[in-house]
Amino acid sequence: MTRTVTDVVVLAVGGPSDDGLRGVAAVSARAAYALMCLTICWGILTKTGWARRFGERKTLRAGHMVLATLTITFGVVHAMGFLFLAEGKFTFAQISIPFGDGVFFRYAIAILGLELMIAIFITAGLYRWTSYRRWQWVHRIAYAALGLLVVHSILGAMANGHLAVLWLAGLTLLIPTVTLSVLRFVPTRMLVQIGLVEEQV
Amino acid sequence: MKRSLASLVLLLTTLLLAGQSVAHAQPGSKPLTEIDCELLVKVKLAGLWEMPAGEMAQSRSEDPKVQEVGRTLKTDHAMLDTAVNELAAPYACPLPGEPNDAQKSWLTEMATSTGAQFDSVWAMRLRAAHGMIFPVIAKVRAATTDAEIRKFATTANTVVMKHMTILESTNNVDYAQLAAATPLTLSSDSEGTDMVVAVTLVPLMVALTVFLLWLASSRNRRRKQMSVVSGRDGDEDDEDDRRDDRRGRGNGKRSRLFVDKELAR
Structure with a gap:
């Protein structure tokens, strides 16, 4: 039992010589988390028109795409870092297949989340070759990916013993993201009633 | 729509309150002073990280002395853990189910160390943690009015004293570093500040x-x-x-x- 607790709770990745690499992985993970929240917020604000005063829609969309690109880049750097550990390094299969040997639950959900993000990123370019509704449903998988990656971040911070330091910043970024995501699916009539949306012209 | 929203909010509030009452109803109802409860919580927390740490010493250390001390720590804390569970059951003193963040970080530090560095980190973290709980035990032993808690404090005092002694016997404790300001704080958020x-x-x-x-x-x-x-x-x-x-x-x-x-x- 205690061994299970040790294996699951404690981060047993890398050794003393991997400190630099672990630092890169940690920083890229934090950057990816922050950028992921910003990407989703910016996407919702762009789509709903709430961010209209910040510029034209094309500009806002371009901002959303830049944020998404950075999120995925930092996410990939974080994942790839584990390939280069001196002690207990991961194989490519372990960072790309969610349900293989030696893949803990928190790694599996991260792999799924990142791969969903990459799928959305690729299909975003197919906008002109598919029906809008189908494209939109694929794009909305980002909310599921957000959930998976947030859970991964919490479990990862717990395993590394950083939760006490990071939870406040993580929660501060997460709350507006979740609030906007919820508002995105609230019926328009209710949004009009509380004054968040102008009435249809 | 407003009515259904209000019903939803009411339902969620009811569920939340029901959940809280169930969570609070699990421990017993006898009153216990704050300091007595704090002792039980801290001894429970100590067991939650020192048992894995003791096991880690046996699997990761190459020094037979460290392995032996690790075995003793694990056995003693298993005994203390049982005693704490039995003692806390009739009281309204909820016990934690997992180590706090600081303790997890110490375990992580140990899990990522090898050889002589592991022996040093292991002995230093454990010795410092025992030093922190020592005054809490003494305070409870001196002031408690509960006979059972007094008896438990006596046992805990003996065990902690023994652990400090055997940890020092591994020759891995740097006394100058024990006094230095390090992130070795036993904060378990027992005041609930983070929650607030x-x-x-x-x-x-x-x-x-x-x-x-x-x-x-x-x-x-x-x-x-x-x-x-x-x-x-x-x-x-x-x-x-x-x-x-x-x-x-x-x-x-x-x-x-x-x-x-x-x-x-």
């Missing part, structure tokens, strides 16, 4: 987000009104809006917002 911050932060951030959105939509509305007054239709946005409208609805009506389109469907 979280509970305050969540509604605050939600309110702030909604307020900023309301502010943004008010400005949009004002801008639109001004453009109507000045003769413009205020609809000079890019072609994407039009394409979205055509794809989304195709009924000829124009909408400024995606959410409006959703309603129209």
Whole structure:
């Protein structure tokens, strides 16, 4: 039992010589988390028109795409870092297949989340070759990916013993993201009633 | 809609309160002083990280002395853990189920160390943690009015003293570093400060987000009104809006917002 607790709770990745690499992985993970929240917020604000005063829609969309690109880049750097550990390094299969040997639950959900993000990123370019509704449903998988990656971040911070330091910043970024995501699916009539949306012209 | 929303909120509140009452109903109901309960919580927390640490010493250390001390720590804490569980059962003193963040970070530090560095980290972290709980035990032993707690404090005092002695016998304790300011604090958030911050932060951030959105939509509305007054239709946005409208609805009506389109469907 205690061994299970040790294996699951404690981060047993890398050794003393991997400190630099672990630092890169940690920083890229934090950057990816922050950028992921910003990407989703910016996407919702762009789509709903709430961010209209910040510029034209094309500009806002371009901002959303830049944020998404950075999120995925930092996410990939974080994942790839584990390939280069001196002690207990991961194989490519372990960072790309969610349900293989030696893949803990928190790694599996991260792999799924990142791969969903990459799928959305690729299909975003197919906008002109598919029906809008189908494209939109694929794009909305980002909310599921957000959930998976947030859970991964919490479990990862717990395993590394950083939760006490990071939870406040993580929660501060997460709350507006979740609030906007919820508002995105609230019926328009209710949004009009509380004054968040102008009435249809 | 308002009524159904109110019902939903009421239902969620009821479920939340019911959940809390169930959670609080698990421990017994006999009163226990704050300091007595703190002792039980801290001994429980100590067991939760020192048992894995003791096991880690046996599997990761190459020094037989460290392995032996690790075995003793694990056995003693298993005994103390049973005693704490039995003692706390009749009292209204909820015990933690997992190590706190600081203790997890110490375990992580140990799990990522090898050889002599492991022996040093292992002995230093454990010795420092025992030093922190020592005054708490002494305080309870001196002041408690509960006979059972007094008996337990005597046992805990003996065990902690023994552990400090055997940890020092490994010759891995650097006494100069014990006094240095390190992140070795046994904060378990027993005061619930983090919880208070979280509970305050969540509604605050939600309110702030909604307020900023309301502010943004008010400005949009004002801008639109001004453009109507000045003769413009205020609809000079890019072609994407039009394409979205055509794809989304195709009924000829124009909408400024995606959410409006959703309603129209």
